[in-house]
Amino acid sequence: MGDAIPFPVKNQGSGGPSPDAVPLLAVPRIARICALGLGLDELLGEVCREIQAMCGAEGCYILSCREDGAGVEIWRSSLPGEWPDLEPAFRSQGPLGRVIDRLRPESVLAIDDFDILSPDDPVRMLHGPHPIRSALLIPLKLATRVLGVLFLHMYGAPRKWTEGEVRVAAEIVSPILSAALERRRMDEQLRESEARYRFLADNALDFISLHDPAGKVLYASPAARGMLGYRPEELMGLSAEIFLHPDDREKFLEGNRRLERGEHAAVALQYRVRRKDGGFMEVEAVSSAVRDEHGQIRQVVRVTRDLTERKKMEAHLFEGQQLEIVGMLAGGVAHEFNNLLVGVTGAVEMLARLLQGNGEAHKYLSMIERNGERAVELTRQLLAYARQGKYSPRTVSLNQPVLENVPILKAALPASVEIRLDLADALPPVLADIAQLKQLVMSLCLNAGEAMPRGGSLTIRTWGVKHLSDRLEEAATAAWGPSAGVVRSGKSLSGPCSILEVTDTGTGMDGKTLGRIFEPFFSTKFIGRGMGLAAVRGIVESHDGEILVRSEPGRGTTFLVGFPAVPETPAAASPRESPRRGGPATILAADDEDDVREIMSAMLRSAGYRVIEARNGIEALERFRGRSGEIDLVLLDLMMPGMSGEQAFAEMRRIRPGVRGLLASGYDESGRLREIVADGFGGFLRKPFRLRELVGKVEEILGGREHGEGPGNP
Known part of the structure; x- marks a missing residue:
């Protein structure tokens, strides 16, 4: 062939x-x-x-x-x-x-x-x-x-x-x-395709289910166990409606009607479903219809996602935005209020000096002064909550605010509350404002005292660690046990830190109350302002610290506050001119608030200083240019229209390097207070201030030079 x-x-x-x-x-x-x-x-x-x-x-x-x-x-x-x-x-x-x-x-x-x-x-x-x-x-x-x-x-x-x-x-x-x-x-x-899709369905984190036109389950992926607590076989033949929250049933049925009408290829809904343990959880479900050649629904494929974590993150984000807005409002109100208080408390103090010997007048002036101090304390809480209150940070021991508050606490708390101290001897120092730390300790202790109406024990403990290998939260949870309710705020600390622990044997809190303790204006007390713990949170966060709270009903509450430790080194002195000798010192004082400027100038003159006044930063710079040779110190408000105190001082230093400066403000709006003060200023004066605070800062910066006795008004 x-x-x-x-x-x-x-x-x-x-x-x-x-x-x-x-x-x-x-x-x-x-x-x-x-x-x-x-x-x-x-x-x-x-x-x-x-x-x-x-x-x-x-x-x-x-x-x-x-x-x-x-x-x-x-x-x-x-x-x-x-x-x-x-x-x-x-x-x-x-x-x-x-x-x-x-x-x-x-x-x-x-x-x-x-x-x-x-x-x-x-x-x-x-x-x-x-x-x-x-x-x-x-x-x-x-x-x-x-x-x-x-x-x-x-x-x-x-x-x-x-x-x-x-x-x-x-x-x-x-x-x-x-x-x-x-x-x-x-x-x-077909087998390979089925195997691929079954693999995807069986290994998906979302719950995938297949339903007949009546809503009965034909297939349930293994994710049902983790999400709902049911084994897939337990769901077979059941109607999806029986798992719905009663309030969401109509929403679910309307979604099914939209799918039947073919308005959309897929319908996405959020609703609540009941888990096997009886609790409800919020889910997001996307339903798609499988239709025959006549357009009739043969099956419905539904992909259900657990929204628990997403809702938590959304709530946390919303809370953060809400707190930021409230913080900005609180900070702005406190700043303006501080300017008003300078005029009130300063005028009272100056009037008391003029009316020495008049007992009747002093009685009413003392009343105004006491209420003024209460107002000052409230503004400090507002600023602390707004995280704008880290005024004069320096290296301190956490033992100091505790020891300075003990006498006040003994007088403020009922005799039935026993105060116990367990303070470490060698405690790593922290960089903090001592006044803010005292407020933090006082707020925590007063809060603890109010939780023990029938008496109990209040334990204040300090301790330090050189190397905290685990985060503070993990260490606290390990010590307290997994059953304890714990909330936290602030940064997650690691490395060397100092710890303040305040524990009471009071009524404790349930999880719902515990989750809201840092909210502004939230209080379980009938007459409570609800700012104490919100201010504590602000103080902790402004100092880059972390706070954890553990509480259970009937078992008391523990606050654990950690601050990063810093090496104890002396602050470097800024280069200054040598003080001039002879005659009273001359101070250029600038503030855009007339009452503040007038009281501030009156206080300085009463202490024997000569004062040159300026209504804003631009005017202060003009005065300095004309009389720089006779000015020993410039006292500038931080926030002034046109030119801030920071900007004016920078221009003055170009004219005369080494000029001494003192910065005054009700709060640090820009968050750069430490950097501003460190850049040439000799110190910071917090509003509202007393006469002794103002004169003390001036004398500290001028190096203790002698000043005159007369009014010294040029």
Whole structure:
């Protein structure tokens, strides 16, 4: 025959037609096999055996082309047991793969005798230990794509394949097998797709469920256990509505109606669902409809996400924004109020000096002074809450504010409250404003005293650590146990720090109350202002500290406050001019508030200083330019229109480097107070101030030089 050449199906090959060889009787038998309802693999095995019998062949194989194009694989065979010796030929780079490359979809390849093939023809290699003598290869195709091959062969003698055999195999059997191969491929793809999506659903953190049109659960992903507490099988057949919060049922049903109407491809809703433990949780669910060819809903796919953590973060963000707004308002009010208090308390103090010996007048002046001090304390709490109260930081020990407050606490707390001190001897110093720390200690202790109406013990403890490997919160939780309610605020401390601990044996707090203790104006007391602990929080955060509170009803409360430790080093002295000798010192005083400026100037004159007044920073700079040689000290308000005290002082230093400066303000609005004061100013004066505080700061900066006794008004 020579080289095997593919020929069209309807050709008769090398011989004439042979009606006796046309096995049409096999066609109804193959049809009956297909009607038996056998499994695909079993069906094809029966078809292989029927085709082998039809052609009188010694072997029949159905070969499937691999999707990756790497050769073919045996799918079914008419031979029982292990595949025979053809297996090596069918591997990815085997000869049959090269033969199929030559096989056109519309052709068959009939080889009557392998011996007449050329030695290098790959068809000759289609055998193992038992040489194949003849073969018939029929492509199994879908359109123009070859899906596989029907392979019939003989071992012993040459075999002439008749036109009838070829036509039955190619025109009747081949379409059946091609459809079976395509069905197999689609089934495999479907299984792979199902496996992929099941893997995604089974491993998704969100809860994925499938529902019928009535809402009953057909599938529930494993995330149901973690989210709702139910095993997936417990949810099967249940209606989604039974898990809804009663107030959210109508919202859920309206979402379903929108999905039915086809208004959106997917409907997203937020509602509450009941967990297995009976509690409700807020979720977000996205529902999508699977529709049939008529647009009717067959199934609903729902992806449900737990919103617990997101709601917590949103609440925390909202609280932070709310507190920031309240803090800005509180800081602004306190700043303006401090300016007013300078006029009130300063005028009272100056009037008391003028009315010395008038007992009746002093009685009422003392009353005004006491109420003025209460107002000053309130503004300090407002500024502390607004985190704008870190006025004069220096290295201090946490023991100092405790010891200075003990006498006051003994007088303020009921005798039934026992105060216990456990203060560390060698305590790492912290950088803080001592007045703010005293306010913090006082607020915590008074709060503890109010929690013990029938008496108890108040323990104040200090301790320090050189290396805190764990965060303070983790250390506290480990010490208190996981059952204790704990809230925190401020930075997470690590490394060297000093700790203040205030513990009472009072009534304690439940989780709801504990979560609100740092809110401004929140109080469980009928007449409470609710600013004490809010101010404590502000003080802690303005000092880069951390505060934790542990409390349980009936078991008391513990406040744990940590501040980062600092090395105890003396502050570097700013370069100053040597004080001039002879005559009273001259001070340039600038403030945009008329009453503040007038009282401040009067206080300085009463102490023997000469005063040059300025109404703002621009005017102060003009006065300094004209009289810089006679000015010993400039006293500047921080916030003034047109030019701030900081800007004016910077210009003055360009005119006369080393000029002494004292900065005054009700609060540090920009958050840069320490940097501003350190940049050339000799000190900071907090409003409102007393006469002794003002004169003390001036004398400290001037180096204790003598000043005159007279008014000294230029």
